[in-house]
Amino acid sequence: MQKKSKEKRDxxxxxxxxxxxxxxxxxTIVATLFLNPGIRPRWDKKYRANLFNNFLxxxxxxxxxxxxKFWLFRERFSPGSFELNRSVIDFKxxxxxxxxxxxxxxxxxxxxxxxxxxxxxxxxxxxxLLDIKENYQGRVxxxxxxxxxxxxxxxxxQLKKYNIYFILPIEEMRMTNGLFDYTSDELELLENKYWxxxxxxxxxx
Numbered sequence: 364m365q366k367k368s369k370e371k372r373d374x375x376x377x378x379x380x381x382x383x384x385x386x387x388x389x390x391t392i393v394a395t396l397f398l399n400p401g402i403r404p405r406w407d408k409k410y411r412a413n414l415f416n417n418f419l420x421x422x423x424x425x426x427x428x429x430x431x432k433f434w435l436f437r438e439r440f441s442p443g444s445f446e447l448n449r450s451v452i453d454f455k456x457x458x459x460x461x462x463x464x465x466x467x468x469x470x471x472x473x474x475x476x477x478x479x480x481x482x483x484x485x486x487x488x489x490x491x492l493l494d495i496k497e498n499y500q501g502r503v504x505x506x507x508x509x510x511x512x513x514x515x516x517x518x519x520x521q522l523k524k525y526n527i528y529f530i531l532p533i534e535e536m537r538m539t540n541g542l543f544d545y546t547s548d549e550l551e552l553l554e555n556k557y558w559x560x561x562x563x564x565x566x567x568x
Contacts, residue, residue, distance in 0.1 A: 404441055404478075408567040411478060414440045415525070415566055419504075419512070428510050428529045430539040430558075437562070443476025445542070458542050460485075460549045467491055468559060472542070481562035483540070485533075491559055492530050525564045530557050 404411050418436045422428050448470050453461040463469045468491045472483040484491075489508070496511055505512040509531060515524040536558035537545050545553075 404439065411440055412566055412568055415564060419525075422510075422512070423505055426505075426507065426510075428527070428531075430529075430531055430535045433527075433529075433560075434539050437474065437479060437481065440564070441476035441478035443474055443479065446473040446475060448472070457544050459546065460543060460552055463552050463556075472540075474562075478565045479562060481560060483536075484559045484561075485553065486530065486557050486559045487555075488557070489530055492528055495528055495561075521568055523566045523568070525566065527562045527564065528560065530559045533558055 404414070414436065418432065418440075421432070447458065451460060451462050451464065451469055452471065453459050460471070463485055467488070468484050468486045470482050470484045474481045474483070486492075492509070492511060496506065499511075499513060501516065502514045503511070504514055504525075509529055511526075511528040513526045515526065517524055533553045533556055536553075540558075543549060
């Protein structure tokens with residue numbers, strides 16, 4: 364009888380030893396999935412939709428775009444990576460803008476992620492944004508001199524595409540984009556230029 368009681372106690376102790384770490388591991392995984400801002404957007408479409416709706420509401424209310432909030436929104440909404448235009452960017456201890464094309468617009472950075480793609484460019488004037496506006500045929504959500512937001516119909520159910528285009532002074536880019544040092548040579552290249560961003564956002568609902 365004593366032997367059976369001892370075996371029962373040993374069995375319970377062994378189960379506890381293995382069960383508690385397993386429970387802790389599962390709780391850690393669940394907490395990471397729901398609380399980690401770098402992981403949750405990858406699987407939670409409602410979370411992404413809320414992030415976008417909040418950002419859009421703030422932007423429409425202000426009637427302008429906060430570039431720093433946009434930069435943060437982009438990384439939180441759909442974590443991704445940057446691809447650099449190597450024809451105009453060199454690496455000399457840090458990334459450096461070495462030249463700009465003579466064309467109206469020079470792409471600098473391409474941001475790729477599952478639910479948001481964007482291009483950050485340098486432009487001489489507002490004409491690239493004006494061209495986009497003139498050629499667009501779909502639904503316009505907001506339109507002013509430096510901001511253009513559209514919604515595009517898709518053939519797929521439960522999916523919407525939005526485009527955000529904005530053009531801002533280089534000073535806004537300097538305060539927002541920390542990938543460059545903005546040396547005197549870079550600032551000379553960027554003088555009298557503008558920062559143009561074109562972002563395509565996919566929303567599932």
